[in-house]
Amino acid sequence: MIAQLVQLFRYRLLIQTLVSRELKARYRGSVLGFLWSFVNPLLMLLTYALVFTYVMRTGKGSATPYWLFLFVGILPWTWFNAAVVEASGVLMSSGGLIKKVLFPAEVLPVVTVMANMVHFSLGLPILLFFLILQGKLTLTALLLPLPIIVQFIFTLGLALFVSALTVHFRDVQDILNHVVHLWFWASPVIYVYGEQNVQLRIALRFNPLTHIMLSYQQILFWGKFDHWRGLALTAILGLIGVAIGAFVFDRLRDTLAEEV
Amino acid sequence: MSSDPAVVVKDVTKIYRRFQHQHQFRTLKSALLTGSLLSDLRPEETFTAVEGVSFEVPHGVTYGVIGENGSGKSTLLKLLAGITKPTRGLLQVNGRISALIELGAGFHPEISGRENVAINGIMLGLSRRQVNERFEEIVEFAELKDFIDAPVKTYSSGMYMRLGFAVAVHVDPDVLLIDEVLAVGDEAFSRKCLDKIGEFRRRGKTIFLVTHSLGLAEKMCDEVLWMRHGKMADSGDPKRVIDHYLTYVAGGEDAMFAREHGQGADGAAEGEVPHTTETTRHIYTEGRWGGGEVEIQKVRLLDDRDEERHVFVPGERLTVELEVEATKGITDFVFGIGLFTADGVSVYGTNTHIEDFASRRLQGPATIRCEIENIRLVEGTYLLDVAVHQRDGTPYDYHRGLYSFRIKSRIKDVGVYRPEHRWSFAGGARLIAPEPRPELDLHDDELASERG
Numbered sequence: 075m076i077a078q079l080v081q082l083f084r085y086r087l088l089i090q091t092l093v094s095r096e097l098k099a100r101y102r103g104s105v106l107g108f109l110w111s112f113v114n115p116l117l118m119l120l121t122y123a124l125v126f127t128y129v130m131r132t133g134k135g136s137a138t139p140y141w142l143f144l145f146v147g148i149l150p151w152t153w154f155n156a157a158v159v160e161a162s163g164v165l166m167s168s169g170g171l172i173k174k175v176l177f178p179a180e181v182l183p184v185v186t187v188m189a190n191m192v193h194f195s196l197g198l199p200i201l202l203f204f205l206i207l208q209g210k211l212t213l214t215a216l217l218l219p220l221p222i223i224v225q226f227i228f229t230l231g232l233a234l235f236v237s238a239l240t241v242h243f244r245d246v247q248d249i250l251n252h253v254v255h256l257w258f259w260a261s262p263v264i265y266v267y268g269e270q271n272v273q274l275r276i277a278l279r280f281n282p283l284t285h286i287m288l289s290y291q292q293i294l295f296w297g298k299f300d301h302w303r304g305l306a307l308t309a310i311l312g313l314i315g316v317a318i319g320a321f322v323f324d325r326l327r328d329t330l331a332e333e334v
Numbered sequence: 335m336s337s338d339p340a341v342v343v344k345d346v347t348k349i350y351r352r353f354q355h356q357h358q359f360r361t362l363k364s365a366l367l368t369g370s371l372l373s374d375l376r377p378e379e380t381f382t383a384v385e386g387v388s389f390e391v392p393h394g395v396t397y398g399v400i401g402e403n404g405s406g407k408s409t410l411l412k413l414l415a416g417i418t419k420p421t422r423g424l425l426q427v428n429g430r431i432s433a434l435i436e437l438g439a440g441f442h443p444e445i446s447g448r449e450n451v452a453i454n455g456i457m458l459g460l461s462r463r464q465v466n467e468r469f470e471e472i473v474e475f476a477e478l479k480d481f482i483d484a485p486v487k488t489y490s491s492g493m494y495m496r497l498g499f500a501v502a503v504h505v506d507p508d509v510l511l512i513d514e515v516l517a518v519g520d521e522a523f524s525r526k527c528l529d530k531i532g533e534f535r536r537r538g539k540t541i542f543l544v545t546h547s548l549g550l551a552e553k554m555c556d557e558v559l560w561m562r563h564g565k566m567a568d569s570g571d572p573k574r575v576i577d578h579y580l581t582y583v584a585g586g587e588d589a590m591f592a593r594e595h596g597q598g599a600d601g602a603a604e605g606e607v608p609h610t611t612e613t614t615r616h617i618y619t620e621g622r623w624g625g626g627e628v629e630i631q632k633v634r635l636l637d638d639r640d641e642e643r644h645v646f647v648p649g650e651r652l653t654v655e656l657e658v659e660a661t662k663g664i665t666d667f668v669f670g671i672g673l674f675t676a677d678g679v680s681v682y683g684t685n686t687h688i689e690d691f692a693s694r695r696l697q698g699p700a701t702i703r704c705e706i707e708n709i710r711l712v713e714g715t716y717l718l719d720v721a722v723h724q725r726d727g728t729p730y731d732y733h734r735g736l737y738s739f740r741i742k743s744r745i746k747d748v749g750v751y752r753p754e755h756r757w758s759f760a761g762g763a764r765l766i767a768p769e770p771r772p773e774l775d776l777h778d779d780e781l782a783s784e785r786g
Binding site: 087088091092095098099102103170171172173174175176177328331332 | 350351412415416417418419431433435436439440442444445449452453456457458461462485
């Protein structure tokens with residue numbers, strides 16, 4: 075596994091180029107171009123603000139303003155969601171590369187995760203701006219890189235796993251959509267962790283994303299971070315996940331060019 | 335440059351697994367439910383694409399691979415490129431590889447040619463600086479100066495491939511793998527590609543060329559490998575291997591022609607010809623008509639050993655042999671033959687009447703032979719008419735285009751007829767004559783089948 079990480083490091087230029095290609099290609103031909111990376115989260119944020127301020131006044135719960143709380147979770151969630159779903163199809167959509175060029179296939183899911191991370195980080199300034207505006211931001215926000223790193227590791231492992239598996243079982247792609255959807259509701263993104271009964275909370279704790287989301291919310295929204303243990307455990311779990319993902323990917327690698 | 339060979343292939347076998355046909359429709363869920371995941375992953379049958387291939391390519395050698403479709407050439411190339419792994423055996427390539435398997439495979443249609451060149455270069459192993467250094471040269475070579483900032487999706491397929499080729503050759507590989515991609519763009523550009531490959535040769539790079547163009551293989555390669563059904567059929571000196579291959583192909587075509595055309599009239603004679611009554615036999619089927627008093631029962635094309643063949647080379651003797659049978663004795667009869675190109679142009683026609691033979695009597699079975707001492711035709715497929723008719727043209731049995739044969743030649747001259755000719759040059763014209771070599775020897779069939 076160490077060897078594989080070294081390999082990935084060797085491909086850093088390739089990864090970097092492909093990520094920037096991905097970003098360039100995505101907004102190519104649109105008038106706003108790269109600005110969409112900012113406009114998209116902004117519009118989303120405004121929609122939530124509108125809905126939850128004027129339409130659905132959620133009186134319950136301590137998270138106010140709720141739309142801002144929601145956004146703190148939605149932004150990283152979008153990264154996770156898009157990365158995993160895109161990763162499941164990335165080997166097929168780049169089949170030409172794998173079949174016709176000597177190309178390190180593992181680079182592709184890595185690029186997917188990274189490209190979506192860039193989108194995420196482009197949304198961050200918008201989020202931070204509104205957090206400041208609402209007086210929510212404290213020095214704790216300096217810890218923000220921690221959950222980002224953990225989320226990256228966790229997402230990467232999953233992306234490696236599903237990308238290779240989908241080549242052999244195309245239906246992983248369809249199943250995945252539903253799994254991720256379910257996962258969304260099983261993670262404290264739109265609700266506040268801690269406001270459920272004990273059993274439910276214990277159940278939620280088995281979800282790695284609970285700890286990641288909770289960390290984001292504590293760091294950015296609540297301004298007080300004490301979820302060290304949960305986040306550290308998730309980090310370890312994420313590393314194990316990367317090891318498993320890399321292992322599965324490696325086992326299936328030789329058949330990729332034939333099955334894609 | 336090290337003394338190690340550039341490419342070492344040792345007893346390499348590649349077996350593709352073929353899954354049962356439901357494979358595509360099988361779902362993970364069903365696999366899990368029935369617990370058949372593992373058994374489903376076991377291949378139903380296997381397909382051996384390459385078997386027991388061993389060879390070495392020294393540095394600086396241009397190595398060609400020829401063979402029919404499906405003979406494992408491309409698999410071999412993919413193995414060398416590292417795209418697929420051998421099932422068994424050892425593969426070793428020393429030095430940086432650039433594979434021209436599909437040109438522009440990594441291009442993204444939405445972004446500009448400029449950015450694609452950069453990305454493609456990096457994919458092929460260049461550093462960013464190297465890409466920048468070579469950028470102008472690449473664009474120059476691809477002749478795309480005016481279009482380099484347009485998205486690649488707006489390129490014509492020729493432009494696309496030109497850019498792909500340009501990037502691939504500017505990677506400056508030690509070993510260049512080429513798969514039949516030289517049919518790139520127009521005449522001028524494909525010549526440029528060939529020049530570039532020639533330049534690689536001069537600079538002592540190793541080239542591995544998979545091609546259908548025997549002319550190219552013979553011109554460019556130092557050594558040629560002939561693959562047949564995934565195995566090595568022959569390898570070594572290009573001329574010898576290519577001749578061997580052509581002989582084999584001709585033999586195969588011979589068999590094919592025999593199946594498709596050769597026995598056509600025979601079948602008609604035995605099955606389809608309506609034998610109405612003993613006395614007034616009347617023949618009329620497509621491509622065959624006549625009164626039926628004389629019947630052409632068998633037509634054979636023979637070579638100079640009187641063996642039946644359907645593929646000939648220019649300069650050979652070709653004998654048309656007719657076996658006829660006359661039901662009653664007749665005195666007015668003419669035998670004729672006619673040669674046509676596949677698109678119906680008459681090449682030559684003659685008969686015994688034109689040549690002033692006087693017919694005396696024909697009864698019972700008879701054999702008629704017309705020997706063409708030297709069949710001076712250019713390469714192509716030819717149709718043969720044979721007929722027995724009366725002097726006034728009333729047919730007894732006329733076979734139109736029921737037989738065909740093929741002329742194969744290494745010289746790709748055009749037209750129909752190859753008059754015997756000789757070139758000579760005087761004054762300021764200096765040309766180097768080709769090395770004298772015989773046309774193919776089609777008698778080597780036994781040799782070819784022995785080696786297989």
